[in-house]
Amino acid sequence: MQTMGKWVFRQAGVQHLALEETAVPTPGVGEIVVRVAAVALNYRDLRFINGGQSGTALTLPATPGSDLAGVVVATGAGVTRFSEGDDVLGTFWAGWIDGECPPEARVLGGSLPGVLAQYVVLNEAWAVRAPRTLSAIEASTLPCAGLTAWFALVEKGTVHAGQTVLMQGTGGVALFGVQLARAHGAQVIVTSSSAAKLRRMRELGATHGIDRSETPDWDRVAREMTGGQGVDHVFELAGGDNLGASLRALRQGGRISLIGTLDGYNMSLPSIPSFIGRPTIQGIGVGHRRAFDDLVRAVDTLGLKPVVDTVYAFDQLPAALAHLERGAFGKVVVKVGD
Amino acid sequence: MQTMGKWVFRQAGVQHLALEETAVPTPGVGEIVVRVAAVALNYRDLRFINGGQSGTALTLPATPGSDLAGVVVATGAGVTRFSEGDDVLGTFWAGWIDGECPPEARVLGGSLPGVLAQYVVLNEAWAVRAPRTLSAIEASTLPCAGLTAWFALVEKGTVHAGQTVLMQGTGGVALFGVQLARAHGAQVIVTSSSAAKLRRMRELGATHGIDRSETPDWDRVAREMTGGQGVDHVFELAGGDNLGASLRALRQGGRISLIGTLDGYNMSLPSIPSFIGRPTIQGIGVGHRRAFDDLVRAVDTLGLKPVVDTVYAFDQLPAALAHLERGAFGKVVVKVGD
Amino acid sequence: MQTMGKWVFRQAGVQHLALEETAVPTPGVGEIVVRVAAVALNYRDLRFINGGQSGTALTLPATPGSDLAGVVVATGAGVTRFSEGDDVLGTFWAGWIDGECPPEARVLGGSLPGVLAQYVVLNEAWAVRAPRTLSAIEASTLPCAGLTAWFALVEKGTVHAGQTVLMQGTGGVALFGVQLARAHGAQVIVTSSSAAKLRRMRELGATHGIDRSETPDWDRVAREMTGGQGVDHVFELAGGDNLGASLRALRQGGRISLIGTLDGYNMSLPSIPSFIGRPTIQGIGVGHRRAFDDLVRAVDTLGLKPVVDTVYAFDQLPAALAHLERGAFGKVVVKVGD
Amino acid sequence: MQTMGKWVFRQAGVQHLALEETAVPTPGVGEIVVRVAAVALNYRDLRFINGGQSGTALTLPATPGSDLAGVVVATGAGVTRFSEGDDVLGTFWAGWIDGECPPEARVLGGSLPGVLAQYVVLNEAWAVRAPRTLSAIEASTLPCAGLTAWFALVEKGTVHAGQTVLMQGTGGVALFGVQLARAHGAQVIVTSSSAAKLRRMRELGATHGIDRSETPDWDRVAREMTGGQGVDHVFELAGGDNLGASLRALRQGGRISLIGTLDGYNMSLPSIPSFIGRPTIQGIGVGHRRAFDDLVRAVDTLGLKPVVDTVYAFDQLPAALAHLERGAFGKVVVKVGD
Known part of the structure; x- marks a missing residue:
């Protein structure tokens, strides 16, 4: 069995974050496994870790993080939107495709597990193709901000x-x-x-x-x-x-x-x-997948470069969160893979 | 010279309202003269008379009232939208035709003279055709509420x-x-x-x-x-x-x-x-003339009957305002002509 | 193993339709099984059976029919939108939830199997709750027309x-x-x-x-x-x-x-x-699921009753299609279950 | 009395265009007089002169031209939108302010007199402020194209x-x-x-x-x-x-x-x-005045420069129309004043 690192907390509070070793997930029907390259942090991650995320009952243990860039490494049965090797971004809202937000939509690193891990499994509906013109670190800033x-x-x-x-x-x-x-x-x-x-x-x-x-x-x-x-x-x-x-x-x-x-x-x-x-x-409240596709197209057409303040290594998550807490100009990003 | 009655106040306060005798207006270029049949009152008329209308410097003497139903009795040069004998309603916003409200739009009984008079002169752009299915008293409730x-x-x-x-x-x-x-x-x-x-x-x-x-x-x-x-x-x-x-x-x-x-x-x-x-x-903030035309068409199609609480005679304006102040279920209307 | 009836054609043409015996489906992850109560027919079903449906390569054998009303009898893992016993309608477009139609959306009885069967399996995203105020026969007319x-x-x-x-x-x-x-x-x-x-x-x-x-x-x-x-x-x-x-x-x-x-x-x-x-x-081109939910709410609020021309028994599909072909006033519906 | 030049045709056909001497207009109530600096030509001007403009009965004598840039030189009573000295553009549609086009809207150089004259009189509602960043020749291309x-x-x-x-x-x-x-x-x-x-x-x-x-x-x-x-x-x-x-x-x-x-x-x-x-x-069908104001703002913000193919002197209108007829890359503009 292949293993991987994943950030987990078993009590609310940044000090309880631990990088754990766990099995690499396998894709179910309609799912993809993404090797995570980068995760951009948001202030809400801090609140989530500290147990204060509004409207979401915190179920422990939990993994934080919502904004990922990575590459598809495995696809489950019935997957049609992606193939192995596709560069993808996760959608902040899992299940909000277009129009109004349906009641069943949920948030990665909220009521769904977070993405601060070396591999994550996602329903294929919860990802979009990454822009051609950005690095994974740059692209990871797009899903929320x-x-x-x-x-x-x-x-x-x-x-x-x-x-x-x-x-x-x-x-x-x-x-x-x-x-x-x-x-x-x-x-x-x-x-x-x-x-x-x-x-x-x-x-x-x-x-x-x-x-x-x-x-x-x-x-x-x-x-x-x-x-x-x-x-x-x-x-x-x-x-x-x-x-x-x-x-x-x-x-x-x-x-x-x-x-x-x-x-x-x-x-x-x-x-x-x-x-x-x-x-x-x-x-x-962020936005839907169709608009995200539009944004990605715009980023490629415009050559727009997101502002990244600092990049932290995967095992430096606590330092990255401390940076976020004291303020940044641009996004704070955790580099997870290559 | 033909004369008419018009409600005027020379100091702020309901107690200073007086029904004065003045000349019937004549239409200028692009204007119509309307014989007023009914004026529906709004709470803002009270504030206007009491000098407290927001954003509008009160120029005295002044005439209150914004919502009129009446009939066109004279048309000035260049008028194309109306003919003598047409039943019309005034638009609350004078000069807001469609889309966004332009800066030059003004309010009858606000920065423009009010309509509590037996005859009023209006730019032809400030009126719409009255519904076929309502009396003037009923129709006078449409322009604002x-x-x-x-x-x-x-x-x-x-x-x-x-x-x-x-x-x-x-x-x-x-x-x-x-x-x-x-x-x-x-x-x-x-x-x-x-x-x-x-x-x-x-x-x-x-x-x-x-x-x-x-x-x-x-x-x-x-x-x-x-x-x-x-x-x-x-x-x-x-x-x-x-x-x-x-x-x-x-x-x-x-x-x-x-x-x-x-x-x-x-x-x-x-x-x-x-x-x-x-x-x-x-x-x-009320609405534009094109939507008002739509409303009139809807009233006729639906057979919708506005709720009128009480009708007061033209010389009973103070009693009508007192009624408005203590509250009503439906509109308080002043019957001006026949 | 439980069996059921399903209409199948192995060559294009109404004359090749046959009511076959086959296994009742079981739900996969995210799927529901619906016992079909009624299927309303559309003119496009005739074209589909005759092999002329535009833009859709006909894969034989095939089952026709897109508009179903029925009841959920089994739910697969991960289903959250429905429970056993829920009265549902299928969506004409499988996978068009709101906003613009995504490229992956497909049509029941088109590029997806049709619903002229006693039981069908659907992704839970492809159904809505049926109106409270209609019979299944009446409700089956809603998904397309x-x-x-x-x-x-x-x-x-x-x-x-x-x-x-x-x-x-x-x-x-x-x-x-x-x-x-x-x-x-x-x-x-x-x-x-x-x-x-x-x-x-x-x-x-x-x-x-x-x-x-x-x-x-x-x-x-x-x-x-x-x-x-x-x-x-x-x-x-x-x-x-x-x-x-x-x-x-x-x-x-x-x-x-x-x-x-x-x-x-x-x-x-x-x-x-x-x-x-x-x-x-x-x-x-029909419409999306969110609008379908709106329609169902409207039907219940208004007490709107769809016009049904004739109801045929499940084994009378050929007669129902012949009726469709010669013209109807209101929908032609096949009653499948009780 | 001050006189000015104006292009007039008394029979349909470009060959009947004549530059006539006539009185400079004076503004009526709500009107402005504009000294015309430039008029951009449109293909529809040719059709108008040749008597073939759709939906418009040609009343002779007539003056062609719809797209003018100029400066306000006189204002009539009641004018509030402009002052003498303001640089303005005419609106192609006279009377379409925002939203839907009202039935009373008309076209300059169509059912209203055209603008190929040294001075024109316009209702103040039929003009917008010119962009700061364009010459009159450049700005004259905006009203229609x-x-x-x-x-x-x-x-x-x-x-x-x-x-x-x-x-x-x-x-x-x-x-x-x-x-x-x-x-x-x-x-x-x-x-x-x-x-x-x-x-x-x-x-x-x-x-x-x-x-x-x-x-x-x-x-x-x-x-x-x-x-x-x-x-x-x-x-x-x-x-x-x-x-x-x-x-x-x-x-x-x-x-x-x-x-x-x-x-x-x-x-x-x-x-x-x-x-x-x-x-x-x-x-x-062109557009309304509010959108025209938006365009002018955009032109100034962007520094957008319209493409002008050739500028003709006021007395060279026939040559300008001949150029239009044989095709151009960019607008053909008649320089009327300074």
């Missing part, structure tokens, strides 16, 4: 040239947001309380930066940047009272994407001055 | 048979909401703290009523009424902390219409448990 | 009250079209060359009928019926040169649904007079 | 990165189509029977060219270029039997824009093999 930005901007927001999109902060979704909005000819305003990060966002393509530590009334300044009309779309990534300012920055009939990758936050919708603009406020 | 419900349900919400829509309260928009949702084959849940009003809503077609005074956790009960899936669409007419309950009552991917007829309210968006459902929260 | 009408009218056409929809002919899709359009408050014009069938369509709810044998310029008459504006939506079910007339009957910006249940026809798009109206011409 | 491409691609087609759009031929709309599709990250295939023009299209950004004179089965080759999936969107600019090939080149659920700038053509919709893909076939 990349698709969330794409879904908000393109699938729901139908971004187009000449619009102005505002990104709050400089997290992983905001970085993809800048790159994708620019690739569609839109202007991008970024808010951050770090001048250094604003500089890096401008290098990435952002057309304007607002330093929130110097400009607390950033919504007024953002509105001025659009000639008084207001921005077309805000990525609401901060939460709290911030939503009021987002509404004030918005044009008549504009759009706010509430982005929480499954974890919400308290926020307050303000009164008269901001409300009268007929906004559309849209909750975003 | 009727169109708001239609816009939320049909134009934005694409209601269809088998859905469940939840109406908060028993105001004018909620009443139209019940009638229109039922006319499209949807089920309707109404919440109210009055058992008597719930009874009347059921007579109007509502399929379920929840008495909020007896069932404070109405969202749980509403969800049960849909077999646990959640309702498809909530008309958020209460504001405040209520929005949290609305989100809890909603299905995955459901819709909340924030309805305020131009006046907002403080409300809070709740955290995790309700947020993960990818809701669409849509601000509604 | 019912869903096609629903998908064109509601999912793609967002029908609403006050619109006018025009149905060409009196086939199965047109009958559902009349019932569903009426249930959403729309008016319906039907064209047919049979006065008797027009009478029955009016009984079913159609608001207007046009006898094409007496009124060859039916498009002109249809336009008059809408006060000159043109109809909002045409179900193009006739093909050929007819599309030109459909465009002439249509309003500015109206919609034509090209409905062929997978088999096309030659048709010509006419020139200037009809083209300038910015039509949307939409090809319809 | 530019907006048609934008409307098909962005407003109706919601183009996004990674898609493949196919342009038939190298006319004015196709040129804008290439530039705008590329600006949204899409790939573009162009078909033409001129190798030289295909070269120029590649210089403009087209990713692939197919020489129809060498590759009559261009649809097969186009499909191969997309890895067998089919293209996402075809600009159908050729008409005739070509539509069949367009459908064969299209992916499942793809879009065809029928573009005719108000003049249709005979075309045939083919049978089975192409039909089963659930296409959306959308008639395009």
Whole structure:
């Protein structure tokens, strides 16, 4: 029997993570086995390990991780979408193919086992073909952060040239947001309380930066940047009272994407001055497989390169999670195989 | 010179309303003169008279009223949409024809003069043909309350048979909401703290009523009424902390219409448990002329009869406003002409 | 081993259909076994049996039939959507869940085995819960004819009250079209060359009928019926040169649904007079599972009863197909079990 | 009284065009007077002059021309959208603001007087602000050709990165189509029977060219270029039997824009093999003012430069029309003022 390494925790808490030796899985009917090359981490992995993932009862022992890039090494009976040797990415939502999210859809590294292992078995419906133009490390950043930005901007927001999109902060979704909005000819305003990060966002393509530590009334300044009309779309990534300012920055009939990758936050919708603009406020929870296929095609056409902060070796997961916790500019990725 | 009566206030406050004698207007280029038959009142008329209408600087003297039914008695040069003798309704938004609301659109009885007069002059673009099947008194209820419900349900919400829509309260928009949702084959849940009003809503077609005074956790009960899936669409007419309950009552991917007829309210968006459902929260501010034409056609096809609570004579405006203030079931209408 | 009856043909042609004895299937991983209660026939079943189904290489022996109602009698490992005893309907498209049709989707009684058998095995993703308010015989008419009408009218056409929809002919899709359009408050014009069938369509709810044998310029008459504006939506079910007339009957910006249940026809798009109206011409090929769930909910809410022409016993399939071939008003259904 | 030059014809036919001296217009209520700087020509101007414009009774004498760039030199009473000195473009459709085209909308140089004059008077609703980044000559190309491409691609087609759009031929709309599709990250295939023009299209950004004179089965080759999936969107600019090939080149659920700038053509919709893909076939007739504002914003953001073939002086209109008739690569523009 072939064995492999897999990260497991038997009690909630990062300190209980252990790299265990276990059997390489074999594919059942309709399943594929993927040799994992890279796993990108998300903040929700930390919450999951710490036992606080919302809406998901933690069943122990558990393996964390949702965003994998790898190669198909075995296929079960009836598999038609993939062959051995195909480079694939997992879908964050297992079973959300297109349209609305069906009740039976589940999350890898959530109610389904996670992917921080050398091999994983997936239903063939839970994977897409990887982009031709990215390394596995780069591609592993797409399933959650990349698709969330794409879904908000393109699938729901139908971004187009000449619009102005505002990104709050400089997290992983905001970085993809800048790159994708620019690739569609839109202007991008970024808010951050770090001048250094604003500089890096401008290098990435952002057309304007607002330093929130110097400009607390950033919504007024953002509105001025659009000639008084207001921005077309805000990525609401901060939460709290911030939503009021987002509404004030918005044009008549504009759009706010509430982005929480499954974890919400308290926020307050303000009164008269901001409300009268007929906004559309849209909750975003990653996205479906068809949109993921669209994103992969776009990445290859555009030559878009995801921003990776640091790559950690497979046995360095705790260090990678510590990095994630103290903040990063770009994705933190665990290199699993070759 | 022909004269007419017109309601005017020279200081903010209902007590300063006076029925004045003034010249009947004549139409300019592209304008029509309408002999007013009926004006339906809205709560915003009270705020306007009291000087508190949001976003609108009150220029005195002023005439209140936005929702008129009447007949065209004169047409200016270049008018092509109407002829003398046509029964018409005014559009709440003057200059919002279709699609997005353009910045130049204004409101009758807001930044434009109101319609509580025996004759009014309107740009021909600010009126639609009245339904064939309603009296002027009934038809006068359509421009604000009727169109708001239609816009939320049909134009934005694409209601269809088998859905469940939840109406908060028993105001004018909620009443139209019940009638229109039922006319499209949807089920309707109404919440109210009055058992008597719930009874009347059921007579109007509502399929379920929840008495909020007896069932404070109405969202749980509403969800049960849909077999646990959640309702498809909530008309958020209460504001405040209520929005949290609305989100809890909603299905995955459901819709909340924030309805305020131009006046907002403080409300809070709740955290995790309700947020993960990818809701669409849509601000509604009445609607455009093309949708109004659609509504008129629907009223005639359906034989839908608006609910009128009480009709007041033209010189009884203060009594009508007092009625509005203490609450009504159905619209309060001022009969102006014959 | 339990055995059952199944219709099989080993050469193309209705005369080669034979009722064979074979083993009752057992469910694999993710599969359900359904005891079939009723199968509704479609014209495409005849073409399939005669070897002419487009785009599908006929692999013999084969079993025809796509539209089944039945009850779950066994579930395989990993099944979560259904339990034994659930009343279900098959989906015409196996694997089209929502949104766009993925390339891997296939058709029961097409590239997948048909359902004219006492038991069938289905992936659990290929079924929906049956409506509570219909018999199995009635419900079996929904998967193809019912869903096609629903998908064109509601999912793609967002029908609403006050619109006018025009149905060409009196086939199965047109009958559902009349019932569903009426249930959403729309008016319906039907064209047919049979006065008797027009009478029955009016009984079913159609608001207007046009006898094409007496009124060859039916498009002109249809336009008059809408006060000159043109109809909002045409179900193009006739093909050929007819599309030109459909465009002439249509309003500015109206919609034509090209409905062929997978088999096309030659048709010509006419020139200037009809083209300038910015039509949307939409090809319809049945629909997806999420819309089917919506339809089932609508049927239960509305109490809609499908029109069944004649019910045949399971061993009378050849007679049922002969009936189909000579024409029916409503669906021809084979009763398989109890 | 100030006078100006204006092109007039008193009989149908280019040979009857005469440059006449007439009074400079003055603005009425709600109107602006524009000093015309440039007028771009369209093929429909030729048809109009030759008396063959579809659906429009030619009233003589008449002035041709629809696409103007100029500067506001006078404003009538009640004008709020513009001030003297504003650079503006006329809207092709006078009175189509947003959403659906209302019946009262008319065309400049169609049922309304044309703009080949040194000064024109327009309702203020029939103009938009010119882009900051283009000369008047460049900007004059936007109202018809530019907006048609934008409307098909962005407003109706919601183009996004990674898609493949196919342009038939190298006319004015196709040129804008290439530039705008590329600006949204899409790939573009162009078909033409001129190798030289295909070269120029590649210089403009087209990713692939197919020489129809060498590759009559261009649809097969186009499909191969997309890895067998089919293209996402075809600009159908050729008409005739070509539509069949367009459908064969299209992916499942793809879009065809029928573009005719108000003049249709005979075309045939083919049978089975192409039909089963659930296409959306959308008639395009230029577009509305809100989309035009969006286009102007996009042009400024992108720095997009329209392709101008040749500029003619105001008194050289007949030579400009002759150029148009024999074909151009880019727009033919008449320089009217400075």
